[in-house]
Amino acid sequence: MTGNNSRDLARALLARHTGGETGVATAPANGAHAANGSADVANGAATATSTAATNGNGAGRGVAHTTFRDHPGVLQAGQRFGRFDTWVQQIGLVNPYYLPHEGVSGAVTRMADRDVVNFSSFGYLDLAADPRVRQAAKDAIDQYGTSAAAVRIVAGELPIYRELEAEIARIYDTETALVTASGYLTNAAAVGFLLGKRDLAVCDALIHHSVVSGTEWARCKRVSFRHNDPESLETILKMSRRSFDRAMVIIEGLYSMDGDVVRLPEIIEVARRYDCSIMIDEAHSFGTLGATGHGVRELFDLPGDAVDVWMGTLSKALGSVGGYLAGNRELVDGFKYVAGGLSMYTAAPAPSAIGAALAGLEVLRDEPERVTQLRHNSEYFHRRAKEYGFDIGTSEDSPIIPVMTGADEPAVLAALAMLQRDFSVNAITHPVVPAGEARLRFFINCRHTEQQMDQALATLREVLDGLADTAGKQLILAHEEEQRS
Numbered sequence: 001m002t003g004n005n006s007r008d009l010a011r012a013l014l015a016r017h018t019g020g021e022t023g024v025a026t027a028p029a030n031g032a033h034a035a036n037g038s039a040d041v042a043n044g045a046a047t048a049t050s051t052a053a054t055n056g057n058g059a060g061r062g063v064a065h066t067t068f069r070d071h072p073g074v075l076q077a078g079q080r081f082g083r084f085d086t087w088v089q090q091i092g093l094v095n096p097y098y099l100p101h102e103g104v105s106g107a108v109t110r111m112a113d114r115d116v117v118n119f120s121s122f123g124y125l126d127l128a129a130d131p132r133v134r135q136a137a138k139d140a141i142d143q144y145g146t147s148a149a150a151v152r153i154v155a156g157e158l159p160i161y162r163e164l165e166a167e168i169a170r171i172y173d174t175e176t177a178l179v180t181a182s183g184y185l186t187n188a189a190a191v192g193f194l195l196g197k198r199d200l201a202v203c204d205a206l207i208h209h210s211v212v213s214g215t216e217w218a219r220c221k222r223v224s225f226r227h228n229d230p231e232s233l234e235t236i237l238k239m240s241r242r243s244f245d246r247a248m249v250i251i252e253g254l255y256s257m258d259g260d261v262v263r264l265p266e267i268i269e270v271a272r273r274y275d276c277s278i279m280i281d282e283a284h285s286f287g288t289l290g291a292t293g294h295g296v297r298e299l300f301d302l303p304g305d306a307v308d309v310w311m312g313t314l315s316k317a318l319g320s321v322g323g324y325l326a327g328n329r330e331l332v333d334g335f336k337y338v339a340g341g342l343s344m345y346t347a348a349p350a351p352s353a354i355g356a357a358l359a360g361l362e363v364l365r366d367e368p369e370r371v372t373q374l375r376h377n378s379e380y381f382h383r384r385a386k387e388y389g390f391d392i393g394t395s396e397d398s399p400i401i402p403v404m405t406g407a408d409e410p411a412v413l414a415a416l417a418m419l420q421r422d423f424s425v426n427a428i429t430h431p432v433v434p435a436g437e438a439r440l441r442f443f444i445n446c447r448h449t450e451q452q453m454d455q456a457l458a459t460l461r462e463v464l465d466g467l468a469d470t471a472g473k474q475l476i477l478a479h480e481e482e483q484r485s
């Protein structure tokens with residue numbers, strides 16, 4: 001490298017470290033645009049490209065590429081969250097993203113040094129707080145240490161994995177089951193393993209991101225049918241089924257954004273008529289649906305082979321972390337011995353997580369009243385939310401209740417205002433949900449009291465009613481501040 005070139009490179013590096021050209025540091029503090037991902041990416045990318053071009057010798061472009069500062073995803077993060085952070089600071093609010101919980105995340109949690117009524121956590125049955133579940137995690141650590149320190153097939157097998165797998169297989173009435181370290185990876189790796197280039201994944205339009213990743217991993221064709229609509233599924237299968245070797249219909253038991261229950265018997269009927277396999281994700285339905293919380297199989301009183309692949313997570317109602325798959329022995333052996341990321345080529349699940357999940361199942365068996373109470377609370381919240389005049393979409397007496405706001409901004413602002421008033425509830429905005437379908441999503445816990453739910457709804461009514469005025473004022477103040485600086 002010549003002296004000139006290295007000086008140019010040093011200048012380019014220095015320029016980057018002073019932060020002038022990515023568009024992130026100079027982003028206007030405008031909270032109203034915090035959730036507007038795609039437009040922001042376009043702006044950010046344009047800024048980065050033009051700066052690289054002005055460096056003249058291309059060195060800047062090279063640096064940007066190696067540091068990933070010009071990566072569209074990196075720019076998007078900076079544009080959306082950097083800008084949001086500045087904005088909430090300016091108006092003196094707490095940024096709810098990545099805000100630490102300072103204790104157990106139950107019906108009440110501690111955040112920013114305050115007790116907050118918690119509608120943001122999917123620990124529906126409060127098992128993560130239960131002394132028996134905590135003790136089981138500690139006992140597993142005492143017996144097996146903090147890590148199995150190996151992949152299961154070679155040197156990482158522990159008796160508690162098999163114990164949990166036997167329990168899960170019994171619950172699903174399947175030949176066997178497999179536990180894994182991550183729910184997300186369970187979907188991605190299982191779909192990635194089961195389907196290939198000549199196959200078709202027919203997914204509910206609201207299917208979880210982990211399944212979408214699996215279809216990309218599989219390099220199969222993915223099409224979506226209208227949410228929870230067996231007729232739309234049939235239309236697609238009638239048109240496309242013949243063009244593919246295998247076809248798998250992939251659905252969820254309880255949809256995590258809308259809180260509606262899958263129309264499983266009708267979907268099974270259509271899928272089988274068109275020679276399709278069926279995979280169901282029970283992340284949110286296990287522990288919440290069915291008389292004893294055993295999910296959609298129990299709810300619809302189905303045999304274990306009504307569905308080919310039962311998938312679930314340990315991280316929601318069960319109060320632990322990890323995933324599982326249940327099905328016939330040959331299929332599960334495929335997952336266990338060949339598929340990457342489930343059991344092969346990845347470390348065995350943490351003993352503490354499996355110990356906790358086993359104890360969680362035991363508490364669920366001994367105290368079915370938790371499920372009954374969760375159902376009571378969910379029904380209560382639904383009824384009261386409707387009495388307050390909220391639009392709760394298609395949620396069906398389940399513990400996931402969206403309060404629809406339509407546009408992103410009111411959802412974000414209302415979540416911030418709720419946190420200020422000691423209620424934690426998530427704003428769900430585009431692109432996580434379709435544009436124009438933003439919402440505040442309430443997760444109900446079996447330990448919520450009617451008083452807490454009433455207070456939350458009354459506060460939300462007040463917040464949403466006052467929001468148009470408040471939001472307008474805040475945006476004007478932020479704009480004036482920006483003009484002065």
Ligand SMILES: Cc1ncc(COP(=O)(O)O)c(C=O)c1O
Pocket residue numbers: 182183184185187208210252256281283284313314315316321322323
């Ligand atoms: C429907 C659904 N499937 C899968 C997952 C991934 O599970 P985990 O968070 O346990 O990795 C989630 C997580 O939120 C989910 O909501």
